[in-house]
Amino acid sequence: MWSIPEDKAKAFQERLLHWYKTGRRQFSWRNGRRSAYEILIAEMMLRKTDAGKVAVVYEGFIQRYPSPAELAAADEAELRREIRLLGIADRARLLRLMAQHLLDQHRSRVPGDRDVLLRLPGVGRYIANAVLCFGYQRDAALLDTNVIRIIERVFSIQSAKPRAREDRMLWDLAATLVPKGKAVSYNRALLDFAAAVCTASSPKCQGCPLRLMCDYGQTVLSGGPGDAPPESRA
Helix, strand or coil: CCCCHHHHHHHHHHHHHHEEEEEEEHHHHHHHCCCCCCCCHHHHHHHCCCCHHHHHHHHHHHHCCCCCHHHHHCHHHHHHHHHHCCCCHHHHHHHHHHHHHHHHHHHHCCCHHHHHHHCCCCCCCHHHHHHHHHCCCCCCCCCHHHHHHHHHHCCCCCCCCCCCCHHHHHHHHHHHHCCCCCHHHHHHHHHHHHHHCCCCCCCCCCCCCCCCCHHHHHHCCCCCCHHHCCCCCC
């Protein structure tokens, strides 16, 4: 099990949250107090899809299907047409199956238990944790390609698993970094920071607020071999 010094973990949290005050992105699924159902729809749409594309279709989709009942009754071919911009041919079927499952098994209510969420069609650990965090304000960690990239660079931690996002030890480590009571802002800060600063290629190390504590950034700024960003394995 990896270990991160407490002072470095705290500094990481604080600097990231400070950056987020001005660096955050604006999306409609983040506005106001969204229901767990609306968060679940957003997260299923965001899977392997650029957030900008989801922003185009999300609000109209929620207006047409404001609850699992309307979504479960939707015509699948029509659903595919409505979200074709998002890609993944199977997404419409999974959305409808998920809604039907909520309707039949949970009286249209999105469960607040991780194990139960994981039994929903199309829901994996990332989406389940995102619903717990953004829909139920739980201190749940998120781990995807972008978050993994930040952890690898800042803390020099790399998973030995072929698919790092399935590494339970890495998930456990990510959970230790979530500041209690601030998971919503922290997780969104991670995602936005990865999109704006700690990008997969040509990261903005020179102006990065984490540069003085980032192992990779220090290597880059000193002219070392870190000039070439590491290839993501997730």
